[in-house]
Amino acid sequence: MQRARPPHAIVQVTADLVILTVRDGQLQVLLIERGNEPFKGCLALPGGFLRDGEDLDTAARRELLGETGIGGTHIPHLEQLRVYSAPDRDPRGRVVTVAYLALAPNLPLPTASTDAVAAAWTSAGPLLHSPGQLAFDHDQILADTVEHSRAKLEHTTLAASFCPPEFTIGDLMHIYEAVWDQQLDLRNFYRKVSQTEGFIVPTGRKRAPDTGRPATLYRRGPAQVLHPPMLRNPRTGRVRPSQ
Amino acid sequence: MQRARPPHAIVQVTADLVILTVRDGQLQVLLIERGNEPFKGCLALPGGFLRDGEDLDTAARRELLGETGIGGTHIPHLEQLRVYSAPDRDPRGRVVTVAYLALAPNLPLPTASTDAVAAAWTSAGPLLHSPGQLAFDHDQILADTVEHSRAKLEHTTLAASFCPPEFTIGDLMHIYEAVWDQQLDLRNFYRKVSQTEGFIVPTGRKRAPDTGRPATLYRRGPAQVLHPPMLRNPRTGRVRPSQ
DNA sequence: ACAATAGTGTCTGTAAGACAGTATTCT
DNA sequence: AGAATACTGTCTTACAGACACTATTGT
Numbered sequence: 001m002q003r004a005r006p007p008h009a010i011v012q013v014t015a016d017l018v019i020l021t022v023r024d025g026q027l028q029v030l031l032i033e034r035g036n037e038p039f040k041g042c043l044a045l046p047g048g049f050l051r052d053g054e055d056l057d058t059a060a061r062r063e064l065l066g067e068t069g070i071g072g073t074h075i076p077h078l079e080q081l082r083v084y085s086a087p088d089r090d091p092r093g094r095v096v097t098v099a100y101l102a103l104a105p106n107l108p109l110p111t112a113s114t115d116a117v118a119a120a121w122t123s124a125g126p127l128l129h130s131p132g133q134l135a136f137d138h139d140q141i142l143a144d145t146v147e148h149s150r151a152k153l154e155h156t157t158l159a160a161s162f163c164p165p166e167f168t169i170g171d172l173m174h175i176y177e178a179v180w181d182q183q184l185d186l187r188n189f190y191r192k193v194s195q196t197e198g199f200i201v202p203t204g205r206k207r208a209p210d211t212g213r214p215a216t217l218y219r220r221g222p223a224q225v226l227h228p229p230m231l232r233n234p235r236t237g238r239v240r241p242s243q
Numbered sequence: 244m245q246r247a248r249p250p251h252a253i254v255q256v257t258a259d260l261v262i263l264t265v266r267d268g269q270l271q272v273l274l275i276e277r278g279n280e281p282f283k284g285c286l287a288l289p290g291g292f293l294r295d296g297e298d299l300d301t302a303a304r305r306e307l308l309g310e311t312g313i314g315g316t317h318i319p320h321l322e323q324l325r326v327y328s329a330p331d332r333d334p335r336g337r338v339v340t341v342a343y344l345a346l347a348p349n350l351p352l353p354t355a356s357t358d359a360v361a362a363a364w365t366s367a368g369p370l371l372h373s374p375g376q377l378a379f380d381h382d383q384i385l386a387d388t389v390e391h392s393r394a395k396l397e398h399t400t401l402a403a404s405f406c407p408p409e410f411t412i413g414d415l416m417h418i419y420e421a422v423w424d425q426q427l428d429l430r431n432f433y434r435k436v437s438q439t440e441g442f443i444v445p446t447g448r449k450r451a452p453d454t455g456r457p458a459t460l461y462r463r464g465p466a467q468v469l470h471p472p473m474l475r476n477p478r479t480g481r482v483r484p485s486q
Numbered sequence: 487a488c489a490a491t492a493g494t495g496t497c498t499g500t501a502a503g504a505c506a507g508t509a510t511t512c513t
Numbered sequence: 514a515g516a517a518t519a520c521t522g523t524c525t526t527a528c529a530g531a532c533a534c535t536a537t538t539g540t
Binding site: 008009010012013049050051054055056057080082083085087094098155227228 | 293474
Binding site: 209210 | 500509
């Protein structure tokens with residue numbers, strides 16, 4: 001059998017998870033400390049190999065549940081992003097990875113698993129501003145994913161996926177502020193969110209803060225897209241009203 | 244070596260191309276008639292296997308050039324979309340495919356290649372309305388890609404990638420109309436497109452139609468995103484002014 | 487003159503940016 | 514009463530939808 005054309009690459013495929021949440025007003029990402037070579041001891045995105053008979057969405061859900069315990073009952077948003085396929089991106093051989101974005105509400109710290117020494121929420125901001133801290137090409141994957149999320153908040157109702165089942169309009173605005181790293185005007189946000197049919201629906205319940213008037217609790221509405229979109233402000237900076 | 248955990252899947256990877264253009268006022272896609280099994284004789288998207296030492300973007304460009312002759316000098320827009328990984332999607336074995344979107348101006352019919360009996364532009368509309376005509380899961384890939392393109396025209400300057408280097412504002416509007424399958428008002432389109440900084444720049448030249456006033460020719464500007472976006476009209480139908 | 491395409495101007499409605507003011511709770 | 518948070522209303526500006534009108538070509 002002669003080599004008339006170059007050989008097809010034989011590869012292994014991993015699904016790597018970018019699990020984002022908002023904690024303490026910051027966008028945070030779940031990172032593990034790798035327990036095996038390569039990059040043993042380095043920070044990395046959780047992930048794992050595609051198995052026989054399984055598609056990538058299934059692999060991603062399996063890893064999400066296995067490495068973090070998330071997804072047993074109430075599966076959050078899980079979305080395939082893109083493929084990273086540089087031939088030398090993994091020293092073990094030809095491994096292409098498919099990045100997945102998972103959005104979770106503020107959850108308790110996840111448990112460590114076999115493959116990872118520890119898993120912890122880490123602020124995304126510093127990782128974006130000074131890359132080089134993550135294994136493989138995970139810096140790039142993280143940066144691409146965060147920008148994707150930011151853009152997606154503009155024209156979908158995805159922000160509610162960062163929230164627990166019941167949330168206030170203030171909670172929802174804090175999601176936008178953390179992901180966009182930008183201050184918003186709560187009063188205009190009220191108007192936008194309530195006028196958008198099907199974005200949020202009131203539950204009738206209220207939640208009292210430490211001090212101040214109790215806020216109405218909402219849950220997600222059926223709408224998936226925002227018409228018209230809620231745009232990040234590209235030109236003028238914003239000032240928080242009450243300070 | 245015992246089998247403590249399920250085996251990692253060993254896969255081959257293909258890059259499949261969704262090459263779109265606008266011809267005769269219609270959105271058209273380049274399809275090949277398959278020359279080999281499986282699906283011999285069926286219509287399919289062009290594509291091919293990832294090779295050793297090559298990343299997927301390179302493979303996609305290679306296929307684009309090889310199967311269509313496009314991309315030698317002036318490479319059009321080429322963008323990775325998503326992965327299709329159902330375990331049974333290819334009867335030859337475990338093959339996952341990465342879909343790529345390529346946008347081309349109205350070009351002469353491509354030449355047939357070794358792997359494909361023939362390649363031809365085909366109207367996308369009928370394929371979308373009555374699926375089941377394409378090999379593998381290419382119906383799904385095409386549908387996903389067209390919707391992606393439609394959405395992307397809203398907030399990027401991508402439409403200009405469907406145009407030759409010099410084009411009129413009328414040409415550009417016909418792109419939007421063909422991709423969105425929606426009529427637009429040329430006069431409002433003028434305003435939108437000229438007020439958007441960096442979308443198009445006049446060349447100084449003009450192009451005379453068969454009859455009527457010659458139109459100013461433009462080329463692409465540096466802008467990549469549209470602020471604010473140009474939205475498809477989600478509620479009201481539109482009426483073409485001059486008929 | 488007329489048809490045909492290119493391009494400008496104007497009116498109007500919708501929605502976003504800015505921000506004053508009112509409401510409801512706790513201490 | 515005062516502080517803190519929740520929420521409503523109003524003014525203004527930006528921009529899209531609709532459409533009248535002018536400009537420049539060929540026949």
